[in-house]
Amino acid sequence: MVMMALVYVLYRTSGYTAKQVWGITKPLLLAFFLFFILNFPFAKPLEGERVFAYLFPGNKCPVTVATISSGFASAIRFIFFIWIADLITSATPTGDIVLTMNKAKLPPEASIAIGIAFSYIPVLKNEIGHVIEAQKSRGASFESKNPFKKIKAYIPVIVPGLFISILKGREIARTIEARGFTYNPEKRTYRKTIKLRTRDYVIITLSILLTIAVLYLKHSRGWFGVTFILSLFGK
Template identity: 55%
Template sequence: MNNSNKSLLYKLDPRTKMLMLLGFIIGGVLIQDPIIVLVLLLGVIAIYVKIGLTERLKKLMGTIWIAMILLFLLNFPFVKPKPGEEILLYLIPPDHVPVAISNLAQGIANALRFAFFILVATLLTETTPTADLVRALVKLKMPPEIAISIGIAFSYIPVLVKEFETIIEAQRSRGANFETKNPLKKIYLLIPVIVPAMFISIIRGREIAKVIEARGFMYDPRNRTYRRELKLKMEDKGMIILTFVFVICIAILKSKGYLEYTSTLEYLIRR
């Protein structure tokens, strides 16, 4: 809790943090070079450690690594090497699903980008109360019905991860074994976890809808008042400026042909 009182990230206006999230997403989409994406990912990891969310980070990475492996492997059947590029190997011998530097770099970038997006989005929900998210969206002239839906969706991410972990522990207590080095077998073993997790999510969604209706949110939501009004401070304005500078710099570099999948690697080879 002490970290939350000292960290700038906790003190920022939720609108500022949402704009920063949008800027990171735009930058993550434009940046294709896996080395630069890795640098961004390490930067976000450093923020988790700095503000005292190390345990949360470990749990997240322990959950999303399977999806990262899947994204990496599913890249090769759909992305072909560049014409004339040297083939490193074939995933399906003798000559099916070729792997070259270009699609290998793209597969790594896609996996790292997925982890980057998840960590950044979770960072927003971990440092911003749901009520502040809803209030920020309403301030941005979004319909209150949509605002509360998005706010609940963001806040439900850590709840869903926690329920996923609880189901895994429950299945282990019944004798299930999820320890395997084979990623495909790992996915198959997780089916008894994914199905009840989806079922619980549907039930939880219905309960949330009933609670919202019982508390009278749908009665004139546009004219609701809030105890604390949001105001942009000096640090908010500074972070907004830095976010715009970051996105503009990334867009300029992208337009000049940099930030491609093998840009950094080709530069290092030329050096």
């Protein structure tokens, strides 16, 4: 949650309003719900922990503080990844992202693949929006309050979305091949040079220190785990 708050602050400092951030998050709520629910069959309650209910008959998929925490953490990670990806692609040109990864000695093939993936996120959002509008024009409804019916209603959207993604991927592969990308990419020169500035080094240093602090608190102090969460509730 602390990391989510930091990303939200970055959104606001980048010129986003709270309404715009909500507009990015709202379409992800269904996926958030799916990540939360689908985590229960794999999450195990702690020994002796109180069971509030079961999702399925036969005492299957117990609902406890531990399983709820695990599902919520999985769903939050998904939202966090989308926020980060959207913030990077909207605040930084894709070309700069690719050049930065090349400067970090990442293989050119890997950096261009990651750059394409980042730049494809807004394209995919637009394509999915077009598919939804097309399905609505055919009489499809996506406004059901039943979550399972809503998931079923989105199947005609997911399948065309995957098909469009495959076609786009093939087009991109042919395009970069036609431009000679595979001809000795390590010797390629660039018109623009990326240089790290003082604030870049500051952010990198703070990120490394924050990561070390979180790992230390988690593995040495037992923070951020299920037991730690239960202790916050006085369990």
